[in-house]
Amino acid sequence: MAATRPQRSVVVAKSQGSARRSRPRREKILDAAEELFAQRGFHGVSIRDITGAAGVDVALANYHFGSKLGLLEAVFTRRAVDLNEERLALLDALLANRRQRPPNLEAIIDAFTHPLLDRSARGGPGWKSYFALVAEINNSHEFGGVLMPKHYDPVVQRFIQAIRLALPGSDERDIYWAYHFLSGALTLTFAETGRIDRLSGGVCRSSDLDDVHRRLVPFCAAGFRALCSPTEHRTPARRVAKSRKAS
Amino acid sequence: MAATRPQRSVVVAKSQGSARRSRPRREKILDAAEELFAQRGFHGVSIRDITGAAGVDVALANYHFGSKLGLLEAVFTRRAVDLNEERLALLDALLANRRQRPPNLEAIIDAFTHPLLDRSARGGPGWKSYFALVAEINNSHEFGGVLMPKHYDPVVQRFIQAIRLALPGSDERDIYWAYHFLSGALTLTFAETGRIDRLSGGVCRSSDLDDVHRRLVPFCAAGFRALCSPTEHRTPARRVAKSRKAS
DNA sequence: GTCTATATGGAGATAGAC
DNA sequence: GTCTATCTCCATATAGAC
Numbered sequence: 001m002a003a004t005r006p007q008r009s010v011v012v013a014k015s016q017g018s019a020r021r022s023r024p025r026r027e028k029i030l031d032a033a034e035e036l037f038a039q040r041g042f043h044g045v046s047i048r049d050i051t052g053a054a055g056v057d058v059a060l061a062n063y064h065f066g067s068k069l070g071l072l073e074a075v076f077t078r079r080a081v082d083l084n085e086e087r088l089a090l091l092d093a094l095l096a097n098r099r100q101r102p103p104n105l106e107a108i109i110d111a112f113t114h115p116l117l118d119r120s121a122r123g124g125p126g127w128k129s130y131f132a133l134v135a136e137i138n139n140s141h142e143f144g145g146v147l148m149p150k151h152y153d154p155v156v157q158r159f160i161q162a163i164r165l166a167l168p169g170s171d172e173r174d175i176y177w178a179y180h181f182l183s184g185a186l187t188l189t190f191a192e193t194g195r196i197d198r199l200s201g202g203v204c205r206s207s208d209l210d211d212v213h214r215r216l217v218p219f220c221a222a223g224f225r226a227l228c229s230p231t232e233h234r235t236p237a238r239r240v241a242k243s244r245k246a247s
Numbered sequence: 248m249a250a251t252r253p254q255r256s257v258v259v260a261k262s263q264g265s266a267r268r269s270r271p272r273r274e275k276i277l278d279a280a281e282e283l284f285a286q287r288g289f290h291g292v293s294i295r296d297i298t299g300a301a302g303v304d305v306a307l308a309n310y311h312f313g314s315k316l317g318l319l320e321a322v323f324t325r326r327a328v329d330l331n332e333e334r335l336a337l338l339d340a341l342l343a344n345r346r347q348r349p350p351n352l353e354a355i356i357d358a359f360t361h362p363l364l365d366r367s368a369r370g371g372p373g374w375k376s377y378f379a380l381v382a383e384i385n386n387s388h389e390f391g392g393v394l395m396p397k398h399y400d401p402v403v404q405r406f407i408q409a410i411r412l413a414l415p416g417s418d419e420r421d422i423y424w425a426y427h428f429l430s431g432a433l434t435l436t437f438a439e440t441g442r443i444d445r446l447s448g449g450v451c452r453s454s455d456l457d458d459v460h461r462r463l464v465p466f467c468a469a470g471f472r473a474l475c476s477p478t479e480h481r482t483p484a485r486r487v488a489k490s491r492k493a494s
Numbered sequence: 495g496t497c498t499a500t501a502t503g504g505a506g507a508t509a510g511a512c
Numbered sequence: 513g514t515c516t517a518t519c520t521c522c523a524t525a526t527a528g529a530c
Contacts, residue, residue: 025495040389043290046523057497062525064495132388139386141379142287144440153446176447177462181432188431193391199400200423215424219470226469227462272513293505304515309507311513 026064028054031126033061034075038132042072042143073147076137079130080151086115087155091162105166106221112159113186113216120190121209131190138187163224170228178227182220189216273311275301278373280308281322285379289319289390320394323384326377327398333362334402338409352413353468359406360433360463367437368456375439382438385430410471417475425474429467436463 032054036045047068051058065071090111095103119127137143156179163175192206205211279301283292294315298305312318337358342350366374384390403426410422439453452458 038388041288041290041387043288044389047525048523058524059498059526060496068524135386136383136388138442139382139435139438139440140288141285141383141438141440142291144438145442145445148440148442149445153442156446173447173450173458174462176443176451177459178466179446180435180443180451180459181428181463181466184431184433184435185428186431188386188427188434191386191388191391193386193388193395195385195392195395195400196423196427198392198396199403199426200420203420204423204427211420212424212427215421215474216428218473219425219428222469222473223466226465294507295504305506306508306515307513315506 025054025056025060028056029061029064029071030075030078033071034126034133035129037072037075038129038136041136042068047071072143075130075133076147076151079127083115083119084152084155087112088158090115091158095162095165102168103162103166105163105224106217108159108162108166109182109217109220109224112182113213116186117189117209117213117216128192132192135187135189135191138183163228167224167228169230171230174228175224178220178224181223185216185220272301272303272307275303276308276311276318277322277325280318281373281380282376284319284322285376285383288383289315294318319390322377322380323394323398326374330362330366331399331402334358335405337362338405342409342412349415350409350413352410352471353464355406355409355413356429356464356467356471359429360460363433364436364456364460364463378437379439382434382436385434410475414471414475416477418477421475422471425467425471428470432463432467 029050033045033050036050036053039045047061048058050071051061061068061071065074091108094107094111098104116131120131137147160175160179163179164170164172167175189206189209189212194206196204197206276297280292280297283297283300286292294308295305297318298308308315308318312321338355341354341358345351363378367378384394407422407426410426411417411419414422436453436456436459441453443451444453
């Protein structure tokens with residue numbers, strides 16, 4: 001089911017197969033930046049930290065990526081392409097296989113979340129770092145409103161259109177907000193901070209992403225239905241109009 | 248010619264707190280740190296930025312808080328106390344007013360979220376910055392597993408016990424994970440990155456927290472019920488066992 | 495593409511006068 | 513409590529040899 005991934009090993013073996021040294025230094029910088037940005041955030045890491053961890057010269061980072069911010073964007077973009085290709089392929093398959101009936105909401109949410117959680121769980125340490133970085137970026141006042149729209153929102157738009165088919169007659173604002181809640185639940189999962197491990201006394205583990213995924217889909221599907229079903233009208237939240245003096 | 252520096256408003260500081268200059272410098276540092284940490288993250292701001300914005304000397308930050316990390320913790324603690332007091336008071340009132348019957352799930356979630364969203368919406372700019380900082384911290388690999396458990400998890404434990412009363416017979420892991428999803432949805436809301444504004448073409452606004460709250464409560468309540476009702480058994484997520492080779 | 499060397503500025507923290 | 517002065521170290525970025 002996975003989308004075809006670029007065959008790396010074939011071409012790169014110019015002279016030697018060991019890949020220790022032959023792997024382009026540019027990629028090594030991206031790998032190190034991905035890991036360190038995920039661990040300590042963009043401003044928490046220096047270019048020297050990154051090139052040091054990558055085992056290359058300091059000046060190479062600026063040579064390849066222009067600036068530190070350029071490096072962040074390169075890290076962010078690199079895996080987004082592959083990722084969103086598979087998500088859209090799953091969505092298209094799902095929409096093609098139905099016959100006139102509305103698509104299944106759980107299946108749409110699964111197509112949206114599974115490629116991510118599967119890679120974070122089984123894609124290797126690079127993917128895990130990448131998603132932890134996405135978690136931090138998504139919740140960052142500085143970058144969240146810039147990098148996420150640029151690299152992810154076109155795909156999100158496609159999924160939201162599919163959800164509107166699954167929940168006919170729903171208000172678009174309800175759907176956007178419900179997506180927002182899904183996004184928050186999903187990205188906090190990627191952060192893997194270990195908080196829930198302590199909170200639960202060890203019965204839940206941040207690292208068990210399959211455990212999460214099994215629950216995330218029904219949780220969000222139920223939320224979408226509760227919010228977006230035109231038959232069910234919510235009462236305004238209580239006390240919401242109560243005023244409060246400024247601090 | 249005696250004093251090297253002009254004596255400013257000699258008595259005012261003691262008699263009333265309203266004066267511009269009389270407010271303790273310690274608090275001014277906390278205010279400036281809160282705002283700047285929220286905007287650019289812990290590592291994105293220097294002590295010089297903070298004391299500069301506060302209009303006080305650089306050395307005062309280290310004098311009052313020992314280190315930059317001490318300052319972050321002080322910012323984080325300051326409002327947590329007030330906040331959690333109100334949340335617990337609401338929860339206690341809610342649990343006292345029922346008569347033998349299970350408490351209402353929506354009411355519990357509302358008691359958990361309303362004090363926060365209300366302050367972010369109407370508590371003034373300090374509160375808004377504070378919650379944006381909480382959003383970033385909660386999703387931070389570096390701080391999320393340390394600062395959140397320390398300052399918030401005792402209260403969260405109380406709410407989780409109440410939810411177990413509201414959803415008798417539920418599995419505790421389901422409840423912890425459902426809380427995790429709620430936490431992610433809530434904190435992404437606080438970040439107010441503007442992403443949903445662009446995504447929705449302007450029909451949703453990050454800043455309209457009442458709009459969010461009206462939807463967050465039913466969304467999460469439905470999710471909790473779908474996940475935690477013992478009558479409803481979920482099938483294992485599809486394809487979750489599929490293996491994937493490391494990148 | 496890769497490295498040495500350097501330009502230029504800022505970081506966190508503290509000692510000690512007032 | 514507050515400020516001056518300073519210690520020591522590190523930041524991003526670029527010029528130019530190889």
